[in-house]
Amino acid sequence: MAAEVNLSNVTVTFGKFEALKNISLTLEPGKIHGLIGRNGAGKTTLLSLVAAFREPTQGQVEIDGEPVFENPNKMQQITFLYEKNYSEEDDKIPVILEFSKRYRPNYDEKYANYLLQRFHLPLDKPISKLSKGMQSALTVVIGLASRSPLTIFDEVYLGMDAPTREIFYQEILADQETHPRTFILSTHLISEMEYLFDQIVILDQGRLILNDDYESISAQGVSITGATDQVDAFVSDRKILNEQKLGTTKSVMVYGTISEQERLTAQKQGIEVGPLSLQDLFIHLTEEVR
Numbered sequence: 227m228a229a230e231v232n233l234s235n236v237t238v239t240f241g242k243f244e245a246l247k248n249i250s251l252t253l254e255p256g257k258i259h260g261l262i263g264r265n266g267a268g269k270t271t272l273l274s275l276v277a278a279f280r281e282p283t284q285g286q287v288e289i290d291g292e293p294v295f296e297n298p299n300k301m302q303q304i305t306f307l308y309e310k311n312y313s314e315e316d317d318k319i320p321v322i323l324e325f326s327k328r329y330r331p332n333y334d335e336k337y338a339n340y341l342l343q344r345f346h347l348p349l350d351k352p353i354s355k356l357s358k359g360m361q362s363a364l365t366v367v368i369g370l371a372s373r374s375p376l377t378i379f380d381e382v383y384l385g386m387d388a389p390t391r392e393i394f395y396q397e398i399l400a401d402q403e404t405h406p407r408t409f410i411l412s413t414h415l416i417s418e419m420e421y422l423f424d425q426i427v428i429l430d431q432g433r434l435i436l437n438d439d440y441e442s443i444s445a446q447g448v449s450i451t452g453a454t455d456q457v458d459a460f461v462s463d464r465k466i467l468n469e470q471k472l473g474t475t476k477s478v479m480v481y482g483t484i485s486e487q488e489r490l491t492a493q494k495q496g497i498e499v500g501p502l503s504l505q506d507l508f509i510h511l512t513e514e515v516r
């Protein structure tokens with residue numbers, strides 16, 4: 227089961243400040259959507275609308291064609307996970323999981339137990355006494371085991387170390403194969419997580435500046451790597467997003483497509499042509515509109 231999300235002309239204001247500006251957006255069901263944006267771009271505000279935590283100031287937010295706010299039917303299909311403050315949480319993991327299960331009709335207890343082992347989470351300690359990374363992993367266990375048609379992770383992975391995040395990524399992809407749902411993952415770890423995303427949504431200063439599938443986005447540019455002189459000559463009349471030098475080798479991220487003929491020329495010169503990095507495109511797009 228996977229949910230479709232629709233936002234039509236959504237605006238959110240806090241006093242005079244517009245945190246989201248007239249956003250219209252469809253998130254296709256059964257896909258992993260990466261939500262990216264600079265600090266304060268409006269990601270959490272948008273996610274809290276989709277999760278029915280708040281109402282838009284203007285516009286509509288719908289899940290499978292029904293308004294989501296104060297709609298218990300729809301709300302039980304959504305799991306929204308964010309960095310939680312567990313400092314006062316004296317209960318142990320089994321108690322919290324029992325509570326999570328109560329409100330989530332698709333919750334899978336066996337899968338939760340498997341994940342607890344995978345993340346090496348201790349069941350006998352109060353949650354307040356777990357390390358930050360363990361608390362983040364617990365949030366991830368709740369999110370995955372809930373198997374909600376719409377599952378939202380708002381930067382919950384920050385406390386986790388790199389190997390633990392890797393387990394999380396593997397589990398998301400594996401479970402999406404067998405139990406497809408709609409995921410929204412907001413993140414600043416763009417390079418690390420881009421391979422997970424089917425679709426990318428970019429917000430900047432409350433505006434939607436991009437919503438497209440990963441393939442089309444990566445086709446918007448290329449990386450060019452080779453001997454510095456040759457690379458410089460090859461990219462001389464192109465829009466450069468980023469460049470890195472290592473000894474006599476240079477790697478340049480270029481905006482815009484290159485023809486088959488140019489690809490062959492590059493190949494003959496020993497220049498490697500690779501895919502665009504989402505992070506470089508993101509930096510470019512969010513700089514350009516400033």
Ligand SMILES: Nc1ncnc2c1ncn2[C@@H]1O[C@H](COP(=O)(O)OP(=O)(O)OP(=O)(O)O)[C@@H](O)[C@H]1O
Pocket residue numbers: 240243245263264265266267268269270271272
């Ligand atoms: N309750 C509120 N009252 C006033 N302003 C708010 C409120 N909530 C959010 N904002 C403002 O709305 C803007 C968007 O905030 P939001 O938390 O959605 O950004 P974000 O993209 O999630 O940022 P970050 O990556 O830093 O977490 C910010 O300027 C923030 O200060």
